[in-house]
Amino acid sequence: MTEFDYPTSWYAATRDADKARAPLAREEEADVAIVGGGFAGLHTARLLAQKGKRVALLERRRIGWGASGRNGGFVGPGYAQRSGALIDQLGLDHARQLYAQSRRGVAIVREAIADFGRPDILMGSGKLSVSRTDQGAGFADRTRKLAEQLGAAFEPWQTSRVRDVLATARYHQAIHDPTSFHIHPLNFALALAGAIERRGGKVYERTDAIELAREGDGEGGGWRVRTPQGSLTVHHVVLAGNADLGPVHRRLAGAVLPVATYVAVTEKLGPRLGEAIQWTGAISDTRRAGDYYRIVDRDRLLWGGRITTDTKEPKRLRDMMRRDILSVYPQLGHIEIAHAWPGIMGYAPHKMPQVGEVEPGLWICSAFGGHGLAQTAAGADAVAVGILGDPSRCQLFAPFGTGWAGGAAGRVATQLAYWGLQMRDWWDEKRQAQNAETLRT
Structure with a gap:
C-alpha cells in the first residue's frame, strides 16, 4: 500500500469506482x-x-x-461545543444564528x-443522543426549552421509549x-468531486501545497500557491485542511x-443485531468521549468511539472495539470485527470551527472537531x-479565532483534560449504579 492508497476501512472496501486524478x-x-x-x-x-x-x-x-472518508457518517446540526455553552458565551441571538447556520x-x-x-449515499434517518445516567425529572422540560431557544427540531425521549428500541440497561x-x-x-x-468537475x-490529487505567497501589491493583489510540480495564481485561497496544513501556513496549522x-x-x-437495536438511525451517547454507532449493510454494526491525542493506531484495536460494543450490548455474544481503523480529527481549543478571512484573500475553513459532515x-x-x-x-464565527493550540504541550494538556472528563463520566455512572443498588436493597 502506498501513501496515496485509501486506508483500509469498510468505506474504502465499499467505495464507488472512481478515477485517480x-x-x-x-x-x-x-x-x-x-x-x-x-x-x-x-x-x-x-x-x-455553482x-x-x-x-x-x-x-x-x-x-x-x-x-x-473515515468517520461515523452522521449528518446533523450543532457543533462540538455544546449549544448551552455557546448561549452562555455569546448570548441567545448569536448562538441561535450559529445553530441556524449548522x-x-x-x-x-x-x-x-x-x-x-444518489439516494444510496443516504443510509438512514434520525438520530438519538442517549444518556448513560438518569437526567432526572426536569430533563424533558430542559430539552424542550433549549430546542425552543435555538429554533431546533429535537425532542426529549424518556427512558422507556429509548429502551423500546435499544435493548440495553x-x-x-x-x-x-x-x-x-x-x-x-x-x-x-x-x-x-465529480460534481465540481462537471x-x-x-x-x-497527489498535490501538496508547499508554499503560499502574496502576488502583487496591497489588498488588490492575489496569491500564488506553489506545489512540487506546478503552481496556481489566484485571487483567493481557502485553507481547508487541519493540523496537516504544514508548510503552506504554519501558524494556522498550529491552531489545530x-x-x-x-x-x-x-x-x-x-x-x-435487530433484536438488540431496533433503530435504523444514528446513535451516540452524551459522555465527554462517548460511543457513536449505526447499522449498515442491513446487519453489520458500525461502531466508533474513544478520543485521544495519541494518533498512533493501538496494537489491539479490534479487541478494544469489541469490548466497547459488548459493554453496551452483551447479548450480541461472539462478534467478529471485519474492519477497524483510526481517524484524525482537527480540534481548536475553543471547540468551534475556524471559519473566515484571516487576511485579504486568504480564508480558513477548518477545525470541525468530529462534527464535520454538516x-x-x-x-x-x-x-x-x-x-x-x-x-x-x-462573522458568526469571528469570536473564536485561530490562536495557537499549544503544540506538543497543548496535546498533553488536552489529553489530561480528556482523561479528567472520562473519569468524571466513569464516576457519574458508578455513583448512579451504587445509588440504584442501595434503593433495591
Missing part, C-alpha cells in the same frame, strides 16, 4: 485555490463553482482520504445527495433529532490539535458567500 504539473490560473480535498474543501469548491467561479482544488493524497449545512448535504441522484433518556441522518461519507466525497472546476478516534465494522450479525458544509457556505461579497455568515 492527476497532480498539478504546470502553472495555472483560477479565481480560487482550495487546499484540502476533504468535505470543507469539496463543499467550498462546489458552492463556488456561482461561476473558476476553482482549483489541491489534495495531498486522494479525495476523502482523511477524516472525511442547519443550513445539513440542508446543503441533503440537497447535494438529491442533486446527484446502559441508557436512560435521549434527545431525538428527526432532521439528522447518516451517509456513506467516502462515496459522498467522491460524488462532490461545473468546470479542477480537482488535483490532531485528535484520534476509532471506528470498527462487524461481520454480518444476522437477526441478533458543519463543513456550513463553514464552506459562509466562506463561499464571503468570497462572493457577503461577510455576514463568516
Whole structure:
C-alpha cells in the first residue's frame, strides 16, 4: 500500500469506482485555490463553482482520504461545543444564528445527495443522543426549552421509549433529532468531486501545497500557491485542511490539535443485531468521549468511539472495539470485527470551527472537531458567500479565532483534560449504579 492508497476501512472496501486524478504539473490560473480535498474543501469548491467561479482544488493524497472518508457518517446540526455553552458565551441571538447556520449545512448535504441522484449515499434517518445516567425529572422540560431557544427540531425521549428500541440497561433518556441522518461519507466525497468537475472546476490529487505567497501589491493583489510540480495564481485561497496544513501556513496549522478516534465494522450479525437495536438511525451517547454507532449493510454494526491525542493506531484495536460494543450490548455474544481503523480529527481549543478571512484573500475553513459532515458544509457556505461579497455568515464565527493550540504541550494538556472528563463520566455512572443498588436493597 502506498501513501496515496485509501486506508483500509469498510468505506474504502465499499467505495464507488472512481478515477485517480492527476497532480498539478504546470502553472495555472483560477479565481480560487482550495487546499484540502476533504468535505470543507469539496463543499467550498462546489458552492463556488455553482456561482461561476473558476476553482482549483489541491489534495495531498486522494479525495476523502482523511477524516472525511473515515468517520461515523452522521449528518446533523450543532457543533462540538455544546449549544448551552455557546448561549452562555455569546448570548441567545448569536448562538441561535450559529445553530441556524449548522442547519443550513445539513440542508446543503441533503440537497447535494438529491442533486446527484444518489439516494444510496443516504443510509438512514434520525438520530438519538442517549444518556448513560438518569437526567432526572426536569430533563424533558430542559430539552424542550433549549430546542425552543435555538429554533431546533429535537425532542426529549424518556427512558422507556429509548429502551423500546435499544435493548440495553446502559441508557436512560435521549434527545431525538428527526432532521439528522447518516451517509456513506467516502462515496459522498467522491460524488462532490465529480460534481465540481462537471461545473468546470479542477480537482488535483497527489498535490501538496508547499508554499503560499502574496502576488502583487496591497489588498488588490492575489496569491500564488506553489506545489512540487506546478503552481496556481489566484485571487483567493481557502485553507481547508487541519493540523496537516504544514508548510503552506504554519501558524494556522498550529491552531489545530490532531485528535484520534476509532471506528470498527462487524461481520454480518444476522437477526441478533435487530433484536438488540431496533433503530435504523444514528446513535451516540452524551459522555465527554462517548460511543457513536449505526447499522449498515442491513446487519453489520458500525461502531466508533474513544478520543485521544495519541494518533498512533493501538496494537489491539479490534479487541478494544469489541469490548466497547459488548459493554453496551452483551447479548450480541461472539462478534467478529471485519474492519477497524483510526481517524484524525482537527480540534481548536475553543471547540468551534475556524471559519473566515484571516487576511485579504486568504480564508480558513477548518477545525470541525468530529462534527464535520454538516458543519463543513456550513463553514464552506459562509466562506463561499464571503468570497462572493457577503461577510455576514463568516462573522458568526469571528469570536473564536485561530490562536495557537499549544503544540506538543497543548496535546498533553488536552489529553489530561480528556482523561479528567472520562473519569468524571466513569464516576457519574458508578455513583448512579451504587445509588440504584442501595434503593433495591
